[in-house]
């Protein structure tokens with residue numbers, strides 16, 4: 001059995017019940033085979049892959065909180081500090097009922113390579129809870145966030161581990177957690193990113209993941225001789241990443257005709273109305289069923305379906321494993337040119353393989369959605385300098401980072417004879433930097 005297969009077998013055997021983590025490990029290690037083969041003995045002796053797939057630390061804790069009726073609830077909190085070879089742990093917090101250790105580990109593992117690709121000094125981590133903010137009052141969300149931070153503060157710090165948002169965690173939740181950290185630690189520091197701009201947040205962080213996705217998509221198409229202008233796109237999700245991907249796609253001359261939430265999806269042939277979407281999701285926190293009140297010509301459908309629409313570019317921006325093999329087949333049948341992942345691991349392994357076999361340009365999330373964490377790192381720089389940069393300055397740095405990532409993954413794929421395989425390119429480029437740092441730092 002090859003070294004890679006031994007490590008995959010060990011991960012599956014020793015971490016039962018963590019299918020998403022297994023999926024992420026398999027995807028990364030499979031594409032790394034050619035470069036691991038070049039230094040197999042050295043890596044094996046150093047146990048590089050065994051160390052890479054084992055988090056440096058995983059923290060699991062009780063989060064008790066009281067609802068508005070006086071009832072006490074208990075949720076489970078997590079923080080997985082995966083790899084600090086190239087910088088302090090960095091990665092978001094997810095609050096969603098589906099959260100468990102395996103999901104946080106897959107996200108933390110992906111984050112190692114993504115953060116490396118940004119070129120900035122940030123290691124990989126992720127956290128969250130099975131708490132569901134949907135339908136809770138602001139006071140209940142605050143009670144939960146304060147309780148979560150009361151435990152988490154022991155393990156984080158501006159130079160140690162800097163959480164941010166993810167599904168279910170936006171500026172409201174970050175604000176409550178920042179307030180509680182400050183209160184307990186007596187320290188006003190950049191311990192979280194995605195903060196409100198009046199208390200240390202960076203301009204353009206809110207927009208960064210979606211905008212970054214579109215900067216990379218535009219560049220990837222351009223490398224392949226295609227102009228993004230005039231292209232029709234489908235987006236899944238209606239949260240932070242989806243909203244700002246749609247906004248930037250429209251700025252770039254493309255037209256997005258779909259979006260979705262966990263109950264249904266919208267088809268708007270005239271192009272999604274971003275102002276209406278922001279009002280529904282960011283201000284009123286309502287369901288997408290409300291969209292028809294703003295756009296009577298749009299269609300609302302229950303359940304899933306955005307991938308059945310004929311488009312040039314598909315942008316999954318909701319959650320993991322939301323684009324399956326049947327969806328990939330439908331997209332290919334309808335002539336899709338590119339699939340660029342705004343979410344983390346939204347495309348299943350067999351769907352990814354099918355798209356690649358059918359010559360669809362496929363940009364994996366760890367490259368395509370890296371603009372969010374990159375801008376978080378820019379927020380950390382501003383906090384250290386005690387200064388705030390303009391929106392234009394941050395946005396311009398974000399663009400340069402995303403263009404850089406696009407060329408980096410393209411060149412890495414070419415260098416190892418896998419021209420056009422951007423999954424391999426992203427994994428290889430991310431891996432090389434982290435592994436060099438791990439080797440230089442000795443056995444730790």
Ligand SMILES: NC(=O)C1=CN([C@@H]2O[C@H](COP(=O)(O)OP(=O)(O)OC[C@H]3O[C@@H](n4cnc5c(N)ncnc54)[C@H](O)[C@@H]3O)[C@@H](O)[C@H]2O)C=CC1
Pocket residue numbers: 165166167168169209237238239240241242260261262263317318319320342343344369370372373
């Ligand atoms: N917010 C950020 O800066 C970054 C987020 N991501 C990833 O992007 C994705 C979306 O995150 P955000 O937009 O921040 O979250 P969000 O909470 O703002 O929005 C999530 C959206 O996805 C939908 N969704 C969630 N779970 C779903 C499910 N099981 N089925 C159908 N729809 C579902 C929700 O209804 C919502 O519209 C996630 O995979 C996240 O890990 C990646 C990089 C950075």
Ligand SMILES: O=C(O)CCC(=O)C(=O)O
Pocket residue numbers: 090091092093114162163164165166193344369370372373374376
């Ligand atoms: O901004 C950050 O630190 C993390 C964003 C994130 O969770 C992600 O890239 O998936």
